[in-house]
Amino acid sequence: MFCFQCEETMNGTGCTKSGMCGKKEDVSILQDRLIYALKGYAFCNQQGRKKNADDKTFGPFVLEALFSTLTNVNFDAGYFEKMIRETIQRRDAVCQKVCSGACDSVLSGVSKGMADAATISLDKLMTKDPEEIGILATENVDVRSLRETLICGLKGLAAYGTHALILGSEDESVYIFVEKALISTMDDTLSADQLVGLLMECGSFGVKVLALLDTANTQTYGNPVPTAVKTGVRKNPGILISGHDLKDMDMLLEQTKGTGVDVYTHGEMLPAHGYPAFQKYDHLAGNYGNAWWLQKEEFEKFNGPILMTTNCLVPPKDTYADRLFTTNMVGFSDSKTNLKLKHIPVRVDGSKDFSEIVKMAQKCKPPESLEDGTVMTGFSHSATLSVADKVIAAVKAGQIQKFVVMAGCDGRRKERSYYTDFAKALPKDTVILTAGCAKYRYNKLDLGDIGGIPRVLDAGQCNDCYSLVVIAMELAKAFGLENINDLPVVYNIAWYEQKACLVLLALLSLNVQNIVLGPTLPACVSPNVLDVLIKTFNISKNSDVETDMKRLILA
Known part of the structure; x- marks a missing residue:
């Protein structure tokens, strides 16, 4: 493996045996295979777009796939194996519509790497030398730098775009840019200046997506207002929600009304207290703990179940792993210990059933106090x-x-x-x-x-x-x-x-x-x-x- 996408990267150069974030080598390689497959899918979908034969669900799928490869989102090898299979199936379905599977004319003039990504079989992709498809496959250091910085930008764009999409907001131009940008990372004809231009374009789309998300949040939950949030604990059992997803917060608060269970936010969920839509819930008790990296100590002391909604997951300790649930694209498994965190799926209508978490909470002790005060947000x-x-x-x-x-x-x-x-x-x-x-x-x-x-x-x-x-x-x-x-x-x-x-x-x-x-x-x-x-x-x-x-x- 070779991964240098986060600030913790080993020696400031790259993690090569396992990630400092806790990501194992097999998962890192699978993430590289997924990114490679997405590039081929993007190329085929672009060709399909020219003939109105593209996959109309390309955008949402690719955003989720990219989001899942962010640091501290998903540590489950099975999840990535599934996503790779689906990416290849989607790519081949578009290819069949565009050129009936005989794509020599379409592939003429494209780089050898792109041609391979657009046609490689699932079996060959899963056995291909990781160095041929990963970060180090680009030999020129500066071209590699520009390409991988763009990939990092696309992952961030995918995260914010996914949050907006969950609330029903999307922009087709964002999907078209993501498609173009993925292809560009295998286009050997692009100059350094052109790649820099793509980075600035990625930034511009970042502004657009952040604005889209801001509108989606405020139209759904109201404009945040300055709010003093309690950091102490109550005597009721509790559920801790972490990550970033406000819709999960909304559903969890609704499903815990009248159950005798309090809900506490953690980490990046603290700002949820500022939204008027959430302030009506008396059982929204406060914020528990601090930033994501302290969760091993703080989750252990919470006593009740914890729901991870997006990135910020740290490989858990045995002492609370049975109380830790994941949802959305978050996941964790460890083949050595046979540990696999419980996952709450989304239903066809977009809802989720948190009853298992609620029932568990009702049998747990109240949280152990970490501090007692207030903190401002909103x-x-x-x-x-x-x-x-x-x-x-x-x-x-x-x-x-x-x-x-x-x-x-x-x-x-x-x-x-x-x-x-x-x-x-x-x-x-x-x-x-x-x-x-x-x-x-x-x-x-x-x-x-x-x-x-x-x-x-x-x-x-x-x-x-x-x-x-x-x-x-x-x-x-x-x-x-x-x-x-x-x-x-x-x-x-x-x-x-x-x-x-x-x-x-x-x-x-x-x-x-x-x-x-x-x-x-x-x-x-x-x-x-x-x-x-x-x-x-x-x-x-x-x-x-x-x-x-x-x-x-x-x-």
């Missing part, structure tokens, strides 16, 4: 811009000198204490704008407020990063600025996985300059590609608190 663009006049007045009066975007992901590395220290060191006339689980490094600090404006404004999940873009763009208009980079806004962003890569591309597509990124730079970015990013956007890695404070805040 500062979406709607809530923040509703007091824009107050914010603008504070800036003009010199009460707010700068806004610091500290969005992104949290992770296990000790170096991430930097973000806590940076937040503590910020002058009292600065305001943090955040979204994603990176906030757990500072959202429980007592940083006070500026004239009633909290110094940490949590816009929500990483899925809600669009709110930060809207806030910045609207502030630029209010100040009469044509260039978003002229705002008193700086960017000190933490990343961990592929959704963060897509958000970064989205910011770059908007020509946001001077982004500081950490705690490392993505391993998929080669020195030459990094040089392009530095020259074009002045992007850089974080260093230490004192140095970064001088260049971001005091400069």
Whole structure:
């Protein structure tokens, strides 16, 4: 195996025997085989699209498939074997309609790799040398870097697109772009400049999909409002819901009404408390714990069942594995221990039956207390811009000198204490704008407020990063600025996985300059590609608190 898609990658270069995330070699190789099959499927579907013979369900299927390969989503080899088989079947069905299986003329002029991906049989794909289809199959380091950065962006795009689709929102142009982009990663005729252009296009589609998701969330559940969320526990048994999926949250709350079971959010589900649709449930008890990487300790102490709805799963400990359920594209199995987590499927009508989880919860002890306080969330663009006049007045009066975007992901590395220290060191006339689980490094600090404006404004999940873009763009208009980079806004962003890569591309597509990124730079970015990013956007890695404070805040 060779995998370098997340921030934890071994030695900053790539995991080669097993993933630092817990992904085993067989699963990593199966994910590479799936991506390879998707590229061939995309090529055939593009040919079919020209003759109105394409697979009309291409988009939703490919989004789910790509999403399942994100870090910390699915560790189940059986799931990927199934997805590979279905991809080949779908590809062949389109091929049969396009050229009756005799596709020599269609394949003329395409690269050898693409021709193989478009025609390889299932048996040959499953036995093909992994190095011939994986990341290292592209020998040129810079071309490999651009291709794999694009794949990471597509995975992030797929995640956000899937969330929107679950709520009934989609855009056909997104599917067409994903199709084109997958094909481009095997097109040897494309120049480096053309691949860079595709990265910026991916970022633009990232903005579009994030906007689509924002609309889907708010039209379904209302505009989030600033909300103080309790972090203590009650005396009732509970169910813990983690991940990002709001529809699962909705269904779980409905099915637990009157059962004597409380529901607690975990990790990236914290912002769900800000939505009016969820505030009507008295048994939505609060938020339990912190960011995803602490779940082995925190899940053990929760005592009740846990539902993982999307990415952020860590291979579980035996002490709570029997209480851990998965749904959507999340999965886990371990052939050595014969452990396979229970999976809640979706019904034909889109609903789910959580009764097994509820019955289990009713027999469990209440959660063990981890802390007792409150934490704020719900500062979406709607809530923040509703007091824009107050914010603008504070800036003009010199009460707010700068806004610091500290969005992104949290992770296990000790170096991430930097973000806590940076937040503590910020002058009292600065305001943090955040979204994603990176906030757990500072959202429980007592940083006070500026004239009633909290110094940490949590816009929500990483899925809600669009709110930060809207806030910045609207502030630029209010100040009469044509260039978003002229705002008193700086960017000190933490990343961990592929959704963060897509958000970064989205910011770059908007020509946001001077982004500081950490705690490392993505391993998929080669020195030459990094040089392009530095020259074009002045992007850089974080260093230490004192140095970064001088260049971001005091400069």
